Amino acid sequence: MTARKWDKVATTVLYLISIFIIFVLAFLLLYILISGLPHVSWHFITGRSSSFEAGGGIGVQLFNSIYLLVLAMIISVPLSLGAGIYLSEYAPKNWVTSLIRNAIEVLSSLPSVVVGLFGFLVFSINFKFGFSILSGALALTVFNLPLLTRKVEDSLQAIHYTQREAGYALGLSRWETVIHVVVPAALPGIITGMILGMGRIFGEAAALIYTAGQSSPPLDFSNWNPMYIASPLNPMRSAETLAVHIWKINSEGIIPDATQVSAASSAVLVLFVLLLNLAARYVGNRLYGRLTGVKERK
Amino acid sequence: MQNYDSSDRYLKNLDDGNREIALTTDDLHVAYGTHEAIHGVSLGFERFKITALIGASGSGKSTYLRSLNRMNDNIAGTKVTGKIMYRGLDINGDNIDVYEMRKHIGMVFQQPNPFAKSIYENITFALKRHGEKRKDVLDEAVERTLKQAGLWKQVKDDLHQSALALSGGQQQRLCIARAIAMKPDILLLDEPASVLDPVSTATVEDTLMELKKDYTIIIVTHNMQQAGRISDYTAFFHLGDALEYDETRKIFTRPKIKATEDYVSGHFG
Ligand SMILES: Nc1ncnc2c1ncn2[C@@H]1O[C@H](COP(=O)(O)OP(=O)(O)OP(=O)(O)O)[C@@H](O)[C@H]1O
Numbered sequence A: 001m002t003a004r005k006w007d008k009v010a011t012t013v014l015y016l017i018s019i020f021i022i023f024v025l026a027f028l029l030l031y032i033l034i035s036g037l038p039h040v041s042w043h044f045i046t047g048r049s050s051s052f053e054a055g056g057g058i059g060v061q062l063f064n065s066i067y068l069l070v071l072a073m074i075i076s077v078p079l080s081l082g083a084g085i086y087l088s089e090y091a092p093k094n095w096v097t098s099l100i101r102n103a104i105e106v107l108s109s110l111p112s113v114v115v116g117l118f119g120f121l122v123f124s125i126n127f128k129f130g131f132s133i134l135s136g137a138l139a140l141t142v143f144n145l146p147l148l149t150r151k152v153e154d155s156l157q158a159i160h161y162t163q164r165e166a167g168y169a170l171g172l173s174r175w176e177t178v179i180h181v182v183v184p185a186a187l188p189g190i191i192t193g194m195i196l197g198m199g200r201i202f203g204e205a206a207a208l209i210y211t212a213g214q215s216s217p218p219l220d221f222s223n224w225n226p227m228y229i230a231s232p233l234n235p236m237r238s239a240e241t242l243a244v245h246i247w248k249i250n251s252e253g254i255i256p257d258a259t260q261v262s263a264a265s266s267a268v269l270v271l272f273v274l275l276l277n278l279a280a281r282y283v284g285n286r287l288y289g290r291l292t293g294v295k296e297r298k
Numbered sequence B: 001m002q003n004y005d006s007s008d009r010y011l012k013n014l015d016d017g018n019r020e021i022a023l024t025t026d027d028l029h030v031a032y033g034t035h036e037a038i039h040g041v042s043l044g045f046e047r048f049k050i051t052a053l054i055g056a057s058g059s060g061k062s063t064y065l066r067s068l069n070r071m072n073d074n075i076a077g078t079k080v081t082g083k084i085m086y087r088g089l090d091i092n093g094d095n096i097d098v099y100e101m102r103k104h105i106g107m108v109f110q111q112p113n114p115f116a117k118s119i120y121e122n123i124t125f126a127l128k129r130h131g132e133k134r135k136d137v138l139d140e141a142v143e144r145t146l147k148q149a150g151l152w153k154q155v156k157d158d159l160h161q162s163a164l165a166l167s168g169g170q171q172q173r174l175c176i177a178r179a180i181a182m183k184p185d186i187l188l189l190d191e192p193a194s195v196l197d198p199v200s201t202a203t204v205e206d207t208l209m210e211l212k213k214d215y216t217i218i219i220v221t222h223n224m225q226q227a228g229r230i231s232d233y234t235a236f237f238h239l240g241d242a243l244e245y246d247e248t249r250k251i252f253t254r255p256k257i258k259a260t261e262d263y264v265s266g267h268f269g
């Protein structure tokens, strides 16, 4: 009887805690959307930002954010997959690998300002990449790689050892078993990690201020040759992202509509992360279906 | 536990020229680190027969069975010494292509371990990896092996559902189907029926009786009735040694060793 009573009490408490958390999150989300969305228009999303007058847009910033996100993911996804697979499936259990694991642990909790300053010193100054998309993408990789690697390793480790044995017992090599059995089974976890990483990158400001820079040069949206100096795709140009833009207009903005622009930018940012999330899940499920041969996911 | 004299043994030598031998182990030792779990076991397994390995928990049945297709290779610190002769080849040697060998010596584990794939993929996946691309051959393999494993009727309408959605017993039969799809020479089974209900167990036993026309089967079991029902030979393991090896009929009616007699009659320990 008491056990049952305690069970009820515990359930209620947990229930209330969950409600509270959901409430806080919903409040935050609604607050951002309600205060921002009224100021969002097609003109705002695609227009150029202005430095002094009201009525500027965030077109370039949004493009920069997406471009940096894509570049950073192109660099960090293969690296984190390789490192995670190695650590989980191949690395011998000795002090070297445990040192690497600890290093990854520490790196993944590094404050992004520190990553930004590191990127500034190494990529912008030392490698002479300056304030550029390349420096920014590399800084974001440093920021994101440890977490992605850990997530990949954890997802693979969560796949039971007997799955691997099943592969070996059918005459498959270790590599075949890893690639065709373990990784597909771990895919949902890996995808979740990638989505979290994308959200982190998209909303990141501190790591970019001193690497990708706080402004963009005039861009010629009719020439997409990455070698062309004013091309939007030129990786050596500086780029202010949406998150940096929000930070900037809030700290030193002199446009009269700074509050509205920052609220609207925040709303766009949040919406975009949500969209990314849904898209990545959709792609992930399709991929999972293809790799596992299961037609519908139950 | 009562102490039995482990030098008191009776191991029937099947390799007397009167029958075909599929596999023999010669003075096989297995050690996990410094702990030796198998102390030199020499047994020969007759082709197209079912041999049961019985013995108390921890006696080394799984360890012995798993060394026959070198599954212990994957456990760090495990050392297997002695010879395992298969078709005139010592497959415990260094220069053996272990992956190729495992196509000939398949295994079903105690815990069902289907892949996180569809039923169809579970059976065809390894075949495809080994180069079989023809759809009709793959389809035929799926139907044949599922029928042999007694699962066809239950799943034939939805072969593309996830194998993880099956019950434990169904998963185990799928694992058996998957193993025989490789058409191995020898099939090793480690207590395959421990997760099965009596009906599924009976199906699997029928399957094994059927399969022994084409396969040599070595099965670990805790179930004395099962060993008695399906096996032709039985080896009794005790503390890392095979103490008695003989025709099943004799093991269960007139065992020559005291430990075996106590074990099969339930007076062990
Ligand atoms: N991976 C391992 N590492 C270290 N020791 C092990 C390992 N697997 C088994 N052993 C030891 O080897 C001995 C034999 O174990 P084994 O699993 O072969 O017994 P078994 O006869 O299959 O028992 P059961 O009937 O419970 O399955 C035991 O002492 C066990 O503790």
Ligand SMILES: [Mg+2]
Residues within 6 Å of the ligand: B061, B062, B063, B190
């Ligand atoms: Mg066992």
